[in-house]
Amino acid sequence: MKHIVRTAGTLMASLVLATQAMAQDKPEQIDVGVFTFTSGAPAAYGQPGAQGAELMVDLINAAGGIDGVPLRATIVDEAQGAEGVIAEYRRLAGETSYQVMIAALSSSNCLALAPVAEQMQMPTIGWNCDTHQLFLDQQLDYTFRPNGNTIPEFVAYVAYLLQVNPDIERVAIINPDYAFGHDAAEIVKAAFRAFKPDVEIVAELFPSLGASSYQTEVSRLSAARPDAIFSNLWGADLENFVRQAQPRGLLTQSQTVLALGETILQRIDLPDGVIVGMLGDGYWLTPHAQANEDTVAFAEEYSNRFGEYPVFPTMKMANSFMVMKAAYEAAIEANDGEWPSRDEIAAALEGLETATFTGTARLREDNDGYVDQVIGVTGPSETYDFSVITNMVRYDGEALMAPLGEDPIAWIETLTPEFLETLPEPGSYN
Numbered sequence: 001m002k003h004i005v006r007t008a009g010t011l012m013a014s015l016v017l018a019t020q021a022m023a024q025d026k027p028e029q030i031d032v033g034v035f036t037f038t039s040g041a042p043a044a045y046g047q048p049g050a051q052g053a054e055l056m057v058d059l060i061n062a063a064g065g066i067d068g069v070p071l072r073a074t075i076v077d078e079a080q081g082a083e084g085v086i087a088e089y090r091r092l093a094g095e096t097s098y099q100v101m102i103a104a105l106s107s108s109n110c111l112a113l114a115p116v117a118e119q120m121q122m123p124t125i126g127w128n129c130d131t132h133q134l135f136l137d138q139q140l141d142y143t144f145r146p147n148g149n150t151i152p153e154f155v156a157y158v159a160y161l162l163q164v165n166p167d168i169e170r171v172a173i174i175n176p177d178y179a180f181g182h183d184a185a186e187i188v189k190a191a192f193r194a195f196k197p198d199v200e201i202v203a204e205l206f207p208s209l210g211a212s213s214y215q216t217e218v219s220r221l222s223a224a225r226p227d228a229i230f231s232n233l234w235g236a237d238l239e240n241f242v243r244q245a246q247p248r249g250l251l252t253q254s255q256t257v258l259a260l261g262e263t264i265l266q267r268i269d270l271p272d273g274v275i276v277g278m279l280g281d282g283y284w285l286t287p288h289a290q291a292n293e294d295t296v297a298f299a300e301e302y303s304n305r306f307g308e309y310p311v312f313p314t315m316k317m318a319n320s321f322m323v324m325k326a327a328y329e330a331a332i333e334a335n336d337g338e339w340p341s342r343d344e345i346a347a348a349l350e351g352l353e354t355a356t357f358t359g360t361a362r363l364r365e366d367n368d369g370y371v372d373q374v375i376g377v378t379g380p381s382e383t384y385d386f387s388v389i390t391n392m393v394r395y396d397g398e399a400l401m402a403p404l405g406e407d408p409i410a411w412i413e414t415l416t417p418e419f420l421e422t423l424p425e426p427g428s429y430n
Helices: 011-021 043-062 082-093 107-120 150-164 179-195 215-224 235-248 293-306 312-334 342-349 408-412 417-422
Strands: 030-036 071-077 098-102 170-174 200-205 228-231 255-258 275-277 353-355 360-363 373-379 388-395
Touching (some): 030 082, 030 312, 043 071, 043 293, 043 312, 082 098, 082 107, 098 312, 098 342, 150 228, 150 275, 150 373, 150 408, 150 417, 170 179, 170 215, 179 417, 312 342, 312 353, 312 360
Parallel strands (some): 170 200, 170 228, 228 255, 255 275
Antiparallel strands (some): 275 373, 353 360
């Protein structure tokens, strides 16, 4: 295990941490803190994650728990803000029954919690945590992200767009006005500079989170008449934007790319041909997912319980529980059947590779994850009464991720148009 440097603190705090780090008797119950949005506009994304956690706890417990020990999840609402999230994390981490946290949805909360996880020596699995900045300038021994990040995700969208429409010349961007949106815009622009330097960015719009009206943005995008519109709006913001853009014909006037568009397919009728996908590979209708009988059963049980099929935040959460379970099992095996400590669980997470509902989760040396990226276009379904993703491609996650230790944006700009020829063709994954 990597060398651990204990943060300075009181003698009592040190004794508590030392006690928690020691191997212990098998508990009667495993408590796990799950951080997501269950209220406010982001709950349109976060609540499916919470529901995925609820279902996974029930399924794992029905199958005997982890080494015979049942799970109990404590859901923490991230809508209370970073100060409240940190306080709740500290409270739960101070209890010995909590050995793992699954946190968080918000990139800003992930960045705020990472040093707390190090201080409290609490293994923390980032179920969303999309910002590529998480591992950029710091060594984290207790924070793990098996779900990918913004670099491979948004490089993949530019690649797909240019593969299906190489004549694109004018691009507009509409992203949320915080780190996730601005980071994605920088990644997209860097990818265009690498793959097609003559592309002109004709508009960059950053509406506030939770905006109720997008009429100004829709008007500006219509007037700019771009060949393509890129957006990583999400949750209720994405729904509101699409509902207001549809009557103006914006989604058909330009080739639209909705990077998180899979989440609204069951709620809004999108025109055919909109480029949509998810963050990572978490689509329950990919060939990988449909070939896994456990995934099919999970999706059907989710639909029966919650009245709709899972969306990719659901699958990311479910996959995170699978990673946690695999780490517990590996730690127990390495510990000769004895119940593991937090440090032993963290050690089991290092370099972990395990099958998930939608593919494979693989953690590299810095605890960041390699996850494949799935993208396609909207199209009709013969089975469901909503649009599905067609003409899919599955890009290898490692191929689109900056090598360990390299600046991600600088790495993107070393790529060339010939790089696109090394990638699988759209439609090759159907």
